[in-house]
Amino acid sequence: MENRQIVIASLPAGRLAAENFELRTAPAPTPGDGEVLCRTLVLTIGAGQRAGLQGSASYAGAPTTGIVMGGTAVARVEASNAASVPVGALVTCPAGWQDYSVHAAEAVNVVDDDGDPAHHLGVYGTNGLTAYFGLFAVGEPKPGETVVVSAAAGSVGHLVGQMAKLADCRAVGVAGSDAKCARLRDELGFDAAVNYRGDGFRDEFKQACGKGIDVYFDNTGGDILGAALRRMRPHGRIVCCGVVSQYDTDDPAPGPRGVPGLLVNNRVRMQGFLVFDYADRYAEARAQLKEWVTSGRLVPWMDEFEGLERAPEAFVDLLAGGNVGTRIVRVAD
Amino acid sequence: MENRQIVIASLPAGRLAAENFELRTAPAPTPGDGEVLCRTLVLTIGAGQRAGLQGSASYAGAPTTGIVMGGTAVARVEASNAASVPVGALVTCPAGWQDYSVHAAEAVNVVDDDGDPAHHLGVYGTNGLTAYFGLFAVGEPKPGETVVVSAAAGSVGHLVGQMAKLADCRAVGVAGSDAKCARLRDELGFDAAVNYRGDGFRDEFKQACGKGIDVYFDNTGGDILGAALRRMRPHGRIVCCGVVSQYDTDDPAPGPRGVPGLLVNNRVRMQGFLVFDYADRYAEARAQLKEWVTSGRLVPWMDEFEGLERAPEAFVDLLAGGNVGTRIVRVAD
Numbered sequence: 001m002e003n004r005q006i007v008i009a010s011l012p013a014g015r016l017a018a019e020n021f022e023l024r025t026a027p028a029p030t031p032g033d034g035e036v037l038c039r040t041l042v043l044t045i046g047a048g049q050r051a052g053l054q055g056s057a058s059y060a061g062a063p064t065t066g067i068v069m070g071g072t073a074v075a076r077v078e079a080s081n082a083a084s085v086p087v088g089a090l091v092t093c094p095a096g097w098q099d100y101s102v103h104a105a106e107a108v109n110v111v112d113d114d115g116d117p118a119h120h121l122g123v124y125g126t127n128g129l130t131a132y133f134g135l136f137a138v139g140e141p142k143p144g145e146t147v148v149v150s151a152a153a154g155s156v157g158h159l160v161g162q163m164a165k166l167a168d169c170r171a172v173g174v175a176g177s178d179a180k181c182a183r184l185r186d187e188l189g190f191d192a193a194v195n196y197r198g199d200g201f202r203d204e205f206k207q208a209c210g211k212g213i214d215v216y217f218d219n220t221g222g223d224i225l226g227a228a229l230r231r232m233r234p235h236g237r238i239v240c241c242g243v244v245s246q247y248d249t250d251d252p253a254p255g256p257r258g259v260p261g262l263l264v265n266n267r268v269r270m271q272g273f274l275v276f277d278y279a280d281r282y283a284e285a286r287a288q289l290k291e292w293v294t295s296g297r298l299v300p301w302m303d304e305f306e307g308l309e310r311a312p313e314a315f316v317d318l319l320a321g322g323n324v325g326t327r328i329v330r331v332a333d
Numbered sequence: 334m335e336n337r338q339i340v341i342a343s344l345p346a347g348r349l350a351a352e353n354f355e356l357r358t359a360p361a362p363t364p365g366d367g368e369v370l371c372r373t374l375v376l377t378i379g380a381g382q383r384a385g386l387q388g389s390a391s392y393a394g395a396p397t398t399g400i401v402m403g404g405t406a407v408a409r410v411e412a413s414n415a416a417s418v419p420v421g422a423l424v425t426c427p428a429g430w431q432d433y434s435v436h437a438a439e440a441v442n443v444v445d446d447d448g449d450p451a452h453h454l455g456v457y458g459t460n461g462l463t464a465y466f467g468l469f470a471v472g473e474p475k476p477g478e479t480v481v482v483s484a485a486a487g488s489v490g491h492l493v494g495q496m497a498k499l500a501d502c503r504a505v506g507v508a509g510s511d512a513k514c515a516r517l518r519d520e521l522g523f524d525a526a527v528n529y530r531g532d533g534f535r536d537e538f539k540q541a542c543g544k545g546i547d548v549y550f551d552n553t554g555g556d557i558l559g560a561a562l563r564r565m566r567p568h569g570r571i572v573c574c575g576v577v578s579q580y581d582t583d584d585p586a587p588g589p590r591g592v593p594g595l596l597v598n599n600r601v602r603m604q605g606f607l608v609f610d611y612a613d614r615y616a617e618a619r620a621q622l623k624e625w626v627t628s629g630r631l632v633p634w635m636d637e638f639e640g641l642e643r644a645p646e647a648f649v650d651l652l653a654g655g656n657v658g659t660r661i662v663r664v665a666d
Contacts, residue, residue, distance in 0.1 A: 221593050240593035255588030260554050260573035263605030270603040272596030 001028040004308055005068045006097035011053055016319055020053075021069060021097075021312040028100040034082050035102050038075035040095045040308070043329040044121035045071065045315050046155060048242055068096040069311070072126070073331070074117040075101070077108075085110060092120050097311050099331065116302075122326035123159060123293055123300035124286055126275060130241060131159035132285045133278040134217060136167075138239045138271050143168035145214035146233075150224045152193060153180035155326040156241065158301050160217045161190045166297060169215070172208045174224055176321040183324065188299060196224055206231065217241060226256035229268075238270040301325025334361040338401045339430035339644055344386055349652055353386075354402060354430075354645040361433040367415050368435050371408035373428045373641070376662040377454035378404065378648050379488060381575060401429040402644070405459070406664070407450040408434070410441075418443060425453050430644050432664065449635075455659035456492060456626055456633035457619055459608055463574060464492035465618045466611040467550060469500075471572045471604050476501035478547035479566075483557045485526060486513035488659040489574065491634050493550045494523045499630060502548070505541045507557055509654040516657065521632060529557055539564065550574060559589035562601075571603040634658025 002025050009022040031037045052070060073095035080087050082105030091108040095101040111120045122128060134156070141147050147164035151157045152173025161184065164171040173184045173193040181193035192208035194201060205227055212233035218225050221243040232238070263270060278285075292298035303323045305314040308331045318327050335358050342355040364370045385403065406428035413420050415438030424441040428434040444453045455461060467489070474480050480497035484490045485506025494517065497504040506517045506526040514526035525541035527534060538560055545566035551558050554576040565571070596603060611618075625631035636656045638647040641664045651660050 218593060225593060238593075240596045243594045243597060254590050255592035257587050259588035259592050260551060260558060260571075260603070260605065261576045263573045263603065264576060264607065265605070267605045267607055267610060269605070270593070270596065272593065272598065272600045272602070274597065274600055277600060 001100070002026075003028040003098055003100045005099075006308065006311055007068055008053070008065045010065055016050060016053065016316055018312040018316050023309055029102040031079055031081050031102045034105055036077050036082055036085050036091075036105055036108060037079040038073075038091060038093050038095060038101050038103060038108065039078045040073045040075050040099055040101070040331045041333070042074045042118045042121060043071050043095070043097060043308075043311060043331060044073070044118075044125065044127075044155075045311065045318055045327045045329065046127070047151075047318060049315070050319055051243075068098050070094065070096050071311075072121060073101075074111070074120050075108075080105075089113075090117055090120075092125065097308065099308065118302055118304075118326075118328050118330075119293070119300060121328055122155065122302055123289055123298065125326075127155040127326050128159055128289050128300070129278070129282060129285055130275040131156045131163055132289060133275055133281070134239045134241050134273050135160050135163050135215070137278060138273045139215040139217060139237050141167045141169045141215045144170075146170040146172060146210060146212065147215045147217065148172045148174065148209060148213045148228060148231075149217040149219065150174045150196075150228070151176075151219035151242070152184055152190070153301075153324045154219060155323070157217070157219055158184065158188060158325055159298065162188055162298050164215075165189055165191075166292065170210070172213075174205070174220075180324060202227065212236070215239065222256075226258065229256055229258045229262050232262065232266050232268045234266050236266060236268045238268060240270060240272040303327045305329045307331070334433070335359075336361040336431055336433045337641055338432075339641065340401055341386070341398050343398055349383060349386065349649055351645040351649050356642055362435040364412055364414050364435045367438055369410050369415055369418050369424075369438055369441060370412040371406075371424060371426050371428060371434050371436060371441065372411045373406045373408050373432055373434070373664045374666070375407045375451045375454060376404050376428070376430060376641070376644060376664060377406070377451075377458065377460075377488075378644065378651055378660045378662065379460070380484075380651060382648070383652055384576075401431050403427065403429050404644075405454060406434075407444070407453050408441075413438075422446075423450060423453075425458065430641065432641065451635055451637075451659075451661050451663075452626070452633060454661055455488065455635055456622055456631065458659075460488040460659050461492055461622050461633070462611070462615060462618055463608040464489045464496055465622065466608055466614070467572045467574050467606050468493050468496050468548070470611065471606045472548040472550060472570050474500045474502045474548045477503075479503045479505060479543060479545065480548045480550065481505045481507065481542060481546045481561060481564075482550040482552065483507045483529075483561070484552035484575070485517055485523070486634075486657045487552060488656070490550070490552055491517065491521060491658055492631065495521055495631050497548075498522055498524075499625065503543070505546075507538070507553075513657060535560065545569070548572065555589075559591065562589055562591045562595050565595065565599050565601045567599050569599060569601045571601060573603060573605040636660045638662045640664070 077089045085105045090113040093108040147169045149160040153175040161171040184190040184193040194204045209231045216228040217239045219242040410422045418438045423446040426441040480502045482493040486508040494504040517523040517526040527537045542564045549561040550572045552575040
């Protein structure tokens with residue numbers, strides 16, 4: 001049985017390119033005792049994976065070439081040597097960019113097999129959990145407050161804004177095109193959305209923030225973080241969730257002016273956050289997310305590429321801001 | 334009755350100089366109904382006052398020339414038209430840099446008249462309260478953790494390190510001379526103290542931090558904040574208390590690299606803090622501070638200039654890092 005694999009051919013110097021990857025084939029692996037063989041159905045691609053290709057300063061460890069590119073998938077169990085995970089089960093697992101992978105049974109999570117499997121990589125997966133815990137546990141929004149989110153049309157951001165509305169807050173998005181901004185307002189009910197690439201960004205952003213920002217959910221770092229810092233209200237909270245402006249470069253920008261001065265003046269709390277720290281509360285969050293999705297109050301966006309071989313292209317385009325919602329690659333049915 | 338006053342003659346362009354101030358005399362003011370006349374005994378000078386001479390970006394409001402320089406004093410009530418504050422009472426008040434000032438009775442605080450009045454400007458005043466709430470309420474140190482403080486020989490810093498020891502933490506100071514560092518270790522019991530102006534600062538700082546920083550109490554911003562950010566342990570807390578590296582300039586530096594990236598990777602919380610937000614807990618804090626001081630477990634350092642006319646010199650020298658402990662100016666007995 002043939003296993004197509006996409007491997008890291010070279011580490012990027014500067015911006016990532018599809019040429020940093022190559023496709024090879026290998027025999028499909030065989031599961032040992034206590035292991036399962038998984039067939040990849042859907043892969044997800046997130047900007048945070050770019051950090052894993054940096055030489056340092058990432059929570060993902062040091063990168064190497066010649067290995068299969070990492071990534072989370074929804075997969076079907078095709079063979080099992082573990083009673084706890086039967087053949088046919090739908091699971092999420094760290095499959096990487098390949099058709100087949102083998103895992104210890106404890107390393108896969110059996111998930112509900114009702115509806116689109118891809119939701120387990122989006123709203124019920126890391127993206128949805130990140131939006132949920134980042135906003136509610138770290139941001140602590142109160143009714144009537146203004147919540148601003150960057151990369152607002154992204155996999156996490158589009159959920160954050162909707163959750164802010166569910167918490168009776170004003171939701172303001174910052175995104176990279178007028179078309180994305182229009183969709184955030186028209187389809188997801190954001191109160192305002194501003195294109196950070198537009199000429200009038202500063203003025204439009206100021207106006208969109210009204211009397212100021214109570215919670216800023218930062219997916220980008222860089223200039224947008226700097227702009228938000230200047231508009232934080234006293235006792236505002238900044239959820240530091242991602243640094244997409246800094247992933248696709250080997251020369252990270254200096255931090256924003258106003259750190260720490262503006263933090264002091266406005267008693268702002270800025271808190272770095274990784275969703276894994278909330279693992280013991282995932283079940284509670286997923287129950288809430290499912291209720292919101294099935295009742296139509298939370299709309300998860302997906303953005304699809306077809307075919308394993310397109311994963312590098314999907315990744316490069318994502319880093320250039322091409323995605324709307326959770327970017328997935330459909331590998332098999 | 335003559336009232337000597339030091340007024341702001343010009344706003345500094347770049348570094349503050351004694352020439353930005355001038356001494357004039359005026360008749361002492363007369364208290365109206367409900368007011369008291371205060372004679373200044375001791376003034377305190379803090380680096381944060383420099384922010385009040387900046388054009389913007391300060392919590393102290395916009396500065397102007399031709400007015401008496403602001404500042405907190407311990408004063409003796411010389412005349413009173415308010416039953417609540419009798420003649421002879423010792424008070425703290427926003428006297429400014431002058432011999433006599435008039436205040437509404439509600440604007441002064443009657444303080445204990447036992448011991449050196451200057452302590453009301455140091456360990457029992459804003460400095461001590463800032464150290465106390467910044468460390469305990471914002472930093473939340475746990476026994477065995479490593480607490481690092483910058484401007485460690487300063488008015489707040491020398492108290493923070495001692496309080497960290499009282500909380501069973503390791504205390505590491507960063508200060509601006511070898512002599513200050515030696516005093517922190519030898520006289521106050523800091524576990525380590527590092528001179529940030531020394532050639533070997535990076536290596537010495539790394540070694541002093543041991544397995545990393547759990548709580549960083551930042552009085553400086555700038556490069557020391559940058560160095561501390563790289564050494565924060567997972568779930569570490571940064572107390573943003575002051576930005577002395579940025580006060581005496583009209584060209585603030587960019588923020589530290591690693592914001593927000595390192596905050597995310599290590600889930601670090603960085604929180605701006607002003608002591609005034611804790612006003613309803615001052616009494617509790619002062620009781621604890623007094624117990625520590627009278628039992629000899631907390632040693633407040635003071636650093637004295639003699640004579641009102643030396644206040645500008647005392648301020649300029651403070652900004653250059655000349656002080657050890659709380660800088661005060663004795664004006665009258």
